Amino acid sequence: MHVQVISSVNEACSANFHHKTAIVIDVLRATSTIVTALAAGAASIVPAETVMDAKSLQWPEDLLGGERFCRKIAGFDLGNSPKEYSENTVRGRRIIVTTTNGTRAIHKSTKADHVIAASLLNGEAAAKYALELRRDVVLLCAGSHDEFAIEDGLCAGLLIEELIKQHHDTVEVDDFGQAMHALYRDRSPWILRTLLQSQSGKRLVKLGLKEDVEDCAHMNTLDAVPFLLGERLILR
Amino acid sequence: MHVQVISSVNEACSANFHHKTAIVIDVLRATSTIVTALAAGAASIVPAETVMDAKSLQWPEDLLGGERFCRKIAGFDLGNSPKEYSENTVRGRRIIVTTTNGTRAIHKSTKADHVIAASLLNGEAAAKYALELRRDVVLLCAGSHDEFAIEDGLCAGLLIEELIKQHHDTVEVDDFGQAMHALYRDRSPWILRTLLQSQSGKRLVKLGLKEDVEDCAHMNTLDAVPFLLGERLILR
Numbered sequence: 001m002h003v004q005v006i007s008s009v010n011e012a013c014s015a016n017f018h019h020k021t022a023i024v025i026d027v028l029r030a031t032s033t034i035v036t037a038l039a040a041g042a043a044s045i046v047p048a049e050t051v052m053d054a055k056s057l058q059w060p061e062d063l064l065g066g067e068r069f070c071r072k073i074a075g076f077d078l079g080n081s082p083k084e085y086s087e088n089t090v091r092g093r094r095i096i097v098t099t100t101n102g103t104r105a106i107h108k109s110t111k112a113d114h115v116i117a118a119s120l121l122n123g124e125a126a127a128k129y130a131l132e133l134r135r136d137v138v139l140l141c142a143g144s145h146d147e148f149a150i151e152d153g154l155c156a157g158l159l160i161e162e163l164i165k166q167h168h169d170t171v172e173v174d175d176f177g178q179a180m181h182a183l184y185r186d187r188s189p190w191i192l193r194t195l196l197q198s199q200s201g202k203r204l205v206k207l208g209l210k211e212d213v214e215d216c217a218h219m220n221t222l223d224a225v226p227f228l229l230g231e232r233l234i235l236r
Numbered sequence: 237m238h239v240q241v242i243s244s245v246n247e248a249c250s251a252n253f254h255h256k257t258a259i260v261i262d263v264l265r266a267t268s269t270i271v272t273a274l275a276a277g278a279a280s281i282v283p284a285e286t287v288m289d290a291k292s293l294q295w296p297e298d299l300l301g302g303e304r305f306c307r308k309i310a311g312f313d314l315g316n317s318p319k320e321y322s323e324n325t326v327r328g329r330r331i332i333v334t335t336t337n338g339t340r341a342i343h344k345s346t347k348a349d350h351v352i353a354a355s356l357l358n359g360e361a362a363a364k365y366a367l368e369l370r371r372d373v374v375l376l377c378a379g380s381h382d383e384f385a386i387e388d389g390l391c392a393g394l395l396i397e398e399l400i401k402q403h404h405d406t407v408e409v410d411d412f413g414q415a416m417h418a419l420y421r422d423r424s425p426w427i428l429r430t431l432l433q434s435q436s437g438k439r440l441v442k443l444g445l446k447e448d449v450e451d452c453a454h455m456n457t458l459d460a461v462p463f464l465l466g467e468r469l470i471l472r
Contacts, residue, residue: 007243007384007412147410147411147412148243148411148412148415149411150411150412150414150415153411153415174383174435175383175384175385175386175389175434175435176243176383176384176386178386178430178433178434179384179386179389179415179416179419180415182418182419182422182423183415183418183419183422185422186418186419186421186422187418194414197414198411198414199410199411
């Protein structure tokens with residue numbers, strides 16, 4: 001199995017995804033929130049690229065969620081904080097979500113045979129599912145402001161750790177993936193500290209959203225693995 | 237002091253370099269070879285972007301060096317192996333060098349206030365010199381085939397380690413730099429192994445150039461710091 005890691009959504013092109021399983025990572029906060037919402041019983045998540053797309057996709061019973069500049073969008077039901085997506089709020093609902101990087105990354109990877117969403121919360125489960133799909137894997141770190149974000153790299157490293165642990169044959173990892181695996185090995189005892197020191201983490205703390213960073217820093221606490229079926233993410 | 241790391245020459249644009257010190261890194265092999273050549277007494281190194289440029293820059297006493305597809309260029313005096321640039325061969329000579337990634341990276345960074353060349357061989361000395369220049373620093377990893385190369389990231393991590401160690405005030409490192417610093421901390425006990433497992437390292441071993449990889453894997457063995465003065469690299 002071959003594993004490639006793409007450093008930010010800007011670096012991705014369609015050719016990267018052909019015949020592969022894409023794992024989209026946006027730890028702060030889109031994929032953490034999507035995993036949390038589906039684990040809490042949301043029926044499905046529909047990633048939308050723009051605010052207008054999100055609004056046009058909404059049916060009467062749907063919720064609208066997401067952010068621009070880290071803030072809830074005017075007129076939307078929910079922002080991009082995992083804690084907003086509680087069972088009481090989301091159970092059985094379809095949720096249309098648009099975020100700056102995460103949902104863009106999902107749209108970029110639709111040429112893949114399979115698309116799944118991963119975060120630190122469901123890293124182990126996502127790796128296990130990717131192995132069942134029996135394709136080469138491309139890990140797409142969404143990044144932030146078109147640049148690499150360390151929390152996404154850390155999650156890529158966690159996924160590589162789990163792929164290597166669970167795979168019986170050889171896992172071939174590209175140079176960038178090897179670097180992210182080393183990053184994970186170095187930082188895994190200090191996950192929360194790393195997230196708080198990251199550019200995205202500092203931005204969220206400044207906006208009073210430190211609790212979100214804490215909520216996204218738990219490792220392997222959820223078994224939920226969102227995968228893309230047509231236009232929507234559902235649980236496997 | 238702010239430190240930014242660029243993952244490959246493809247990612248660099250002029251705006252990255254304004255008012256900064258650029259440190260260009262191509263561990264396998266251009267900057268390792270350039271450092272070795274100047275430490276062995278070469279008068280200067282002139283980086284050329286193309287084979288034609290190199291030939292047109294040559295004066296009668298000059299040597300021509302470099303590679304295409306990791307091989308010595310037809311009609312050139314020297315390839316891109318550090319061991320070819322011995323004192324006997326290079327003392328007092330101006331050498332025109334063209335390589336696939338390293339010399340391109342030097343040309344890309346000429347908008348910087350200062351440009352210096354670093355490798356694992358002279359990491360500590362290069363960091364010390366960068367601190368004397370009192371500018372924010374951008375580390376440009378040359379990469380290979382327009383992609384990130386782990387050996388360059390490892391060297392960026394070594395430079396960050398040295399900058400933090402030697403600087404008395406705060407060194408602010410961007411997310412990618414923090415990841416490279418973690419990579420260095422994780423891999424520093426196994427530098428040669430990491431280079432041999434890298435894509436570039438494997439390519440060189442296949443071509444019978446394992447000794448080059450070994451020669452480039454020594455850390456902080458040279459005090460030579462090449463810096464760009466006009467069109468040529470000379471020792472500080």
